[in-house]
Amino acid sequence: MDTEASMLPSTTPRSRALATEAVHAGRDDLAALGLHAPPIDLSTTYPSYDSRGEAERIDAFATTGARPDGPPVYARLDNPTTARFETALARLEGTASAVSFASGMAALTAVLLARASMGLRHVVAVRPLYGCSDHLLGAGLLGTEVTWTDPAGIAGAIRPDTGLVMVETPANPTLAEVDIRAVAYSCGSVPLLVDNTFATPVLQRPVEHGARVVLHSATKYLGGHGDVMGGVVACDEEFAARLRQVRFATGGVLHPMAGYLLLRGLSTLPVRVRAASTSAAELSRRLAADPRIARVHYPKVGGAMVSFEVYGDPHRVISAVRLITPAVSLGSVDTLIQHPASISHRIVAEGDRQAAGVGDRLLRMSVGLEDVEDLWADLCQALSDPPARTAAGTVPEWLPTGR
Numbered sequence: 320m321d322t323e324a325s326m327l328p329s330t331t332p333r334s335r336a337l338a339t340e341a342v343h344a345g346r347d348d349l350a351a352l353g354l355h356a357p358p359i360d361l362s363t364t365y366p367s368y369d370s371r372g373e374a375e376r377i378d379a380f381a382t383t384g385a386r387p388d389g390p391p392v393y394a395r396l397d398n399p400t401t402a403r404f405e406t407a408l409a410r411l412e413g414t415a416s417a418v419s420f421a422s423g424m425a426a427l428t429a430v431l432l433a434r435a436s437m438g439l440r441h442v443v444a445v446r447p448l449y450g451c452s453d454h455l456l457g458a459g460l461l462g463t464e465v466t467w468t469d470p471a472g473i474a475g476a477i478r479p480d481t482g483l484v485m486v487e488t489p490a491n492p493t494l495a496e497v498d499i500r501a502v503a504y505s506c507g508s509v510p511l512l513v514d515n516t517f518a519t520p521v522l523q524r525p526v527e528h529g530a531r532v533v534l535h536s537a538t539k540y541l542g543g544h545g546d547v548m549g550g551v552v553a554c555d556e557e558f559a560a561r562l563r564q565v566r567f568a569t570g571g572v573l574h575p576m577a578g579y580l581l582l583r584g585l586s587t588l589p590v591r592v593r594a595a596s597t598s599a600a601e602l603s604r605r606l607a608a609d610p611r612i613a614r615v616h617y618p619k620v621g622g623a624m625v626s627f628e629v630y631g632d633p634h635r636v637i638s639a640v641r642l643i644t645p646a647v648s649l650g651s652v653d654t655l656i657q658h659p660a661s662i663s664h665r666i667v668a669e670g671d672r673q674a675a676g677v678g679d680r681l682l683r684m685s686v687g688l689e690d691v692e693d694l695w696a697d698l699c700q701a702l703s704d705p706p707a708r709t710a711a712g713t714v715p716e717w718l719p720t721g722r
């Protein structure tokens with residue numbers, strides 16, 4: 320069992336360069352353990368002959384929410400493998416702590432419940448957000464109430480029962496950006512949560528600009544290979560303790576295998592994000608110069624996401640890509656494209672979606688690690704009208720013509 324990991328300090332400030340932390344954070348004890356790869360602890364329960372001692376450890380967790388000393392008693396309290404991922408992500412975001420969850424939505428749920436349980440049910444939020452985040456806030460499923468505003472309206476929207484201000488920057492799917500420092504100032508003493516899924520800590524560390532809570536769908540760039548689902552909240556230890564109590568009570572824990580894969584994903588995060596961002600910036604330039612494209616969205620902070628509005632039928636583009644994968648989600652090594660109005664933001668009421676800039680002709684592309692010329696060739700043939708794949712001689716040989 321990997322008990323040493325639970326001894327790792329969770330409050331060590333980031334002192335090494337980001338690329339170094341990405342490789343080493345959460346693994347600092349491995350050499351002393353005589354290990355190279357992090358051990359995976361799949362235990363759901365932890366035997367003990369000392370029931371009085373276990374009672375004390377459960378009382379301590381229930382009272383403080385601090386990570387238990389030694390074995391976790393039960394896997395819903397903590398897990399040494401997922402703790403390694405939490406330690407590493409906190410280091411990258413520059414926070415004291417991080418708490419992992421089964422998905423990004425489980426992570427956001429825990430944040431909202433933690434604040435609502437303190438009598439702070441009201442949330443101020445800026446659109447657009449990822450469609451399911453928008454839905455979770457707006458539908459009142461957790462008993463929260465939301466006021467939507469633009470960044471300039473945040474200070475005026477805050478009430479005595481406001482527990483959170485939430486922004487996503489760059490936003491899903493329009494890549495609209497907010498000035499985190501200015502927004503944090505408007506929040507006063509209300510914590511600002513920034514969904515940093517698109518930028519990742521490689522391009523932006525929101526706590527350095529005044530945010531108090533950083534949310535990630537770890538399923539995306541942190542995992543990086545489209546094969547692991549998870550969520551994580553980076554924050555101070557006081558709020559992390561509250562989140563652990565909510566996680567224990569509601570059960571949305573990250574599986575240890577997912578924790579292992581996410582820790583492995585972090586080690587290549589800077590390399591992947593920078594390489595994909597270079598291609599995304601190049602594709603955004605080419606798309607902006609293309610007469611078939613009405614508008615291109617690419618954020619100032621950079622990143623591997625490009626959104627664009629077509630003059631033609633966006634559904635035809637989705638059906639015509641051959642190298643690019645027509646799928647929702649993002650942050651994988653392969654390039655994905657999806658139609659937000661149909662998928663990622665389908666659950667948002669049409670009027671709200673349109674008002675947030677998520678039009679019917681908008682496509683969102685997550686640029687991966689393929690050669691940029693191959694990606695451009697696939698985009699060009701998919702954008703052609705009539706479809707290039709039916710026009711003899713215009714399909715690159717390497718593109719499959721059917722499925």
Ligand code: MET
Nearest residue numbers: 449491647648649662663
């Ligand atoms: C179920 S829809 C969306 C999944 C993911 N959050 C995305 O934006 O692509």
